[in-house]
Amino acid sequence: MSNYTMKRLRLDRVASQLLAAPTSPAARLSRPSRISRSIPQTCRHSSLYNTQPCQRRHQSTAAPQAPREEELVLEPEDGEPIPETLRSGPLPSPHPSRAASSAKLAALHARLSLSSKIPVETLARALVDPSADAHPKYNNANLAYVGSTVLHYHASETLIARYPRLPMAILFTAMKGYAGNPALHQVARAWGVESAAAPGEEVDPGLLQFDPMKPTVVMNKWGYVRAETIESQKFKSGKGLSGRVMYSSNPFGESSAAKALPNFEVDDGRNTKTMLLQNAPANAHANFVRAVIGAVHMHCGRDAAKSFVKSHFLSRTFDLSKLFEFDLPTRELARLCARENFEAPVARLESETGRLSRTPVFVVGIYSGRDKLGEAPGPDLDSARVAASINALKAWYLYSPGQVSVPSDTFAEDAAPWKPAYVDIGEIIS
Amino acid sequence: MTIRALEKISVGQNGIGSFILQCKRLDIHYCDHSGSSRGMNAFIKTHLSKFAQKNPAIEFAVSPRPRKHPVMIGHYINGRQKSICVANMEPSQILKKAELLRDASGDKVKRVNKPVTSINESVRGIWSPYHGNGMAV
DSSP states (O other): OOTTTSOOOOHHHHHHHHHSOOOOHHHHHHOOOSSOOOOOGGGGSOOGGGTHHHHHHTTSTTOOOOOOHHHHHHOOOTTSOOOSSOOOSOOSSOOGGGGGGOHHHHHHHHHTTOOTTSOHHHHHHHTBOTTTOOOTTTSSHHHHHHHHHHHHHHHHHHHHHHOTTOOHHHHHHHHHHHHSHHHHHHHHHHTTOOBOSSOOTTSOTTSBBOOTTSOOOOOOOOSOOOTHHHHHHHTTOOOSHHHHHHHOOSTTSOOGGGTSOOTTOOOTTTOOSOOOOSOHHHHHHHHHHHHHHHHHHHHHOHHHHHHHHIIIIITSBOOGGGGEEESOHHHHHHHHHHHTTOOOEEEEEEEEEOTTSSSOEEEEEEEETTEEEEEEEESSHHHHHHHHHHHHHHHHHTOOOSSOOOGGGGGSTTOOOOOOOOOOOOOOOO | OOEEEOOOOOBOOTTSSOOOOSEEEEEEEEOSSOGGGHHHHHHHHHTHHHHHHHOTTSEEEEEEOTTSOOEEEEEETTSOEEEEEOTTOOHHHHHHHHHHHHHOOSSOOOOOOSSOOOSSOOSSOOOOTTSSSOOOO
16 A cells, blocks of 8 residues: 555655756857867856855755856756757747846745745746756756655655555545645646746746647656556556556556656657647646745755645645545445454444435444444435445545654654554455 | 545645735836825835835836826736725825735625634534434424
8 A cells, every 4th residue: 555655766866956056058058068168258157046046055955066167067968969059049938047036936936935045046947847948957847856756755655644544546546636737736826826928038937937839747757667567558457456556657546657758858859759738737837836846845955845745735625535436335344344353234224204205314324233333314225324334434444543643754853763654454355 | 446536636725734925916006297196106215115025925016107096906816906096195095005905815805794614524513303312392
């Protein structure tokens, strides 16, 4: 059940380049090759990035040494053709130096009560979708990946520790209800993020920039993806629940990732398969939200990211009991009682009224020995019995030990050692 | 597999977990010459910078609107706008109006006649006639 709580995430490996200061305008314009070591003198003026934000980022515990400007400038892009000449056309997204003068961006920063450790330039970068700017150093794909892993980790550990008996299908759906694209889209809209009509150099850096007609990145990778996943996609196997547990590549039990693009392949040079999303605005908004979480994680640390996730995502109201749909609740309850060595469940009529009228009401209770497992009213005896067994099953599956500690609580310096949490063996499979 | 899951989305409520100020932009319009803008011009000179400093979550846009009354327009996260004409008002009165726009949620003004509005289930549950000892008629 808890197959994905304990996966080790190598965030440092993914995100070390996020903390390295973004390149100066020279790198952006010229992308010099490894051979030409000379930097055009005109492009070497210090940008805003090379002055304060790098210094501020060192306050973060995870921050590596920021590379020098020369190294950054001379770093070749991985595997793409590097033009020698200066780019003459307009940039695909606003220049980072404009972030400091954007009123919208400053207002968004303050509205989210973000720490001053997070520079507005990072927030501006979080607003650029890969479909607007394919350059991985200027879009939010990497930040969003970090943010999604942080968000999924905290959501899953909270759900599993708080509801140790959730069936797998419900757990997947609950994860999607908290951290899926639709929920994150709503969060972004509640944050008051506006999107630009079209991405470009001239738009305000405080607007979300994406292009629905261009390829983008879908954050549906989760830890590692099994090699068999792609095979199972081809042969349409692994569609059952255990197949979803084994082969799904995202935390929501969906395996669309195998069909989708491999991660981060959005460079205009390499991307040959064009993937058009069903709901590009929702994906762009969700990626922005994930990128903000990633930015909080990278600049303010693990604890700040945890409290950010808690306050903005896990505090949302979500009634898990509304997610269940049963096929054969009475049989499942009987199986459950047999598995747990309870006495076989018996339905008893507790109260009734108007049996011969047009609107009778029967109240049926389900008993196992002397213990009452569930109760429900219904318009006839059978549906009351079914409703009562559904209530009994929900009472079992939604058992909660209350406010329990989660594994990430032990990350603190002076934390008590981890006491293993109770996690149930799983649902009834019949 | 007898359990299927129905897809639902979690519901956010502003102020639970985190609070987001609903006013995201305040447009301030004034006229240089008209007498009705005299208070507004004084407000812009004396109060506005302090007010903007205290409310960093709001984007302020000051622009002239010649030969028209001074107006403040608040833009809200829910997409609505609220505008107040502040002609012939004193700077302190205009400050009150700016605070009103800042604190508004952007919703239409509604009559609230219930003490509690909640999406949570009631703790006590709904009264049932089928439980307890019943009532003798």
